[in-house]
């Protein structure tokens with residue numbers, strides 16, 4: 001990845017791309033739909049990545065990488081990594097059917113969802129992946145407290161339900177964990193899905209120097225657990241010994257500034273519930 | 289016979305390094321080399337990336353034992369001044385200084 005790109009200062013999605021390409025190496029073809037990463041490389045004819053990159057329409061990443069994969073296979077180039085790199089809007093919402101089809105057909109592909117928890121490129125609209133309680137421009141709050149109160153859609157779990165060989169979550173504050181997961185996925189044939197939580201100072205309303213700290217706190221508070229699911233078997237890769245209260249994660253971000261103590265309590269209960277479910281899945285899937 | 293154009297789709301070929309993003313900066317990170325333990329954590333997390341390696345003897349080392357390792361330096365042509373490096377540095381060896389105050393300093 002070259003400097004001179006046009007991401008906002010402190011952009012987490014940019015750090016995610018650095019690590020993904022570091023793990024995959026040059027023998028890689030990317031496809032990127034409409035999202036921040038479609039504009040980060042700069043205006044045509046600029047490029048910021050050292051690998052071929054095919055831009056596609058917002059909803060078709062899954063179909064695009066299926067096609068690239070099969071075309072390369074027909075040419076005998078089975079060793080090339082084919083990677084979809086899409087935002088949460090392009091994955092959890094509009095691109096979900098193309099992704100579902102692609103992984104169900106079993107193509108040998110990677111799909112990376114960089115999750116900045118809203119449609120950032122078009123001005124911070126809510127997505128299915130926006131967390132509970134967050135402000136966005138389409139959940140603006142006000143007197144009726146119309147923030148995003150629906151729980152975050154778990155795309156990783158939707159992928160597990162497709163019975164694909166590899167599903168994982170990762171985040172930029174844990175580069176070794178992220179890179180290890182991608183390297184492991186590289187050894188597996190079939191569809192691989194990795195969701196990378198990528199803090200966004202512009203949309204999350206936090207100071208740009210806190211991007212990595214917030215990513216770390218997301219894990220330390222169990223807000224965004226790091227795990228992998230290999231052929232249905234769960235393994236939590238980072239287990240915080242004494243999880244921090246969710247408040248420590250929320251208070252650094254302007255999008256949660258409006259939350260009352262009761263609302264924070266409610267989010268904490270949701271986080272605790274999801275963490276317990278995950279522990280249970282890990283335990284059950286490891287039983288004979 | 290179908291004749292395909294040489295470039296069936298427009299291909300972006302100009303490296304983004306033409307675009308000097310250093311002008312975006314409000315604060316400038318400055319490495320205090322007397323404190324830097326050469327751990328490369330700043331390099332790891334820079335989103336541009338604008339942190340590069342330099343030779344071991346390019347800058348003073350805080351301890352003789354560290355003198356053999358490469359040093360880091362910031363490429364101000366591209367650093368946008370986000371401050372992640374300063375926030376993540378384990379020994380506070382990076383300070384963020386307001387660009388205008390540096391300009392004044394240099395003018396003095």
Ligand SMILES: Cc1ncc(C[n+]2csc(CCOP(=O)(O)OP(=O)(O)O)c2C)c(N)n1
Pocket residue numbers: 034035036037057058059086087088089090091116118119120121122127
């Ligand atoms: C069919 C279609 N609808 C809407 C758009 C406009 N659009 C471009 S990017 C984008 C948001 C992308 O959000 P996400 O996938 O989360 O990526 P992010 O911008 O957050 O990185 C939208 C709505 C489009 N390009 N195509």
Ligand code: SF4
Pocket residue numbers: 006007008009010011012013014036040116120121199200201202203
């Ligand atoms: S809006 Fe957010 S995700 Fe998009 S470039 Fe800016 S910081 Fe990165």
Ligand code: SF4
Pocket residue numbers: 010317333334335336337338339362366367368369370371372373374
């Ligand atoms: S301030 Fe940000 S852009 Fe500049 S060197 Fe530090 S991490 Fe990189």
Ligand code: SF4
Pocket residue numbers: 319323324325326327328329330331360376377378379380381382
């Ligand atoms: S993080 Fe701090 S100590 Fe480590 S290399 Fe960078 S400046 Fe030096």
Ligand SMILES: [Mg+2]
Pocket residue numbers: 087088089115116117118119120
């Ligand atoms: Mg998004």
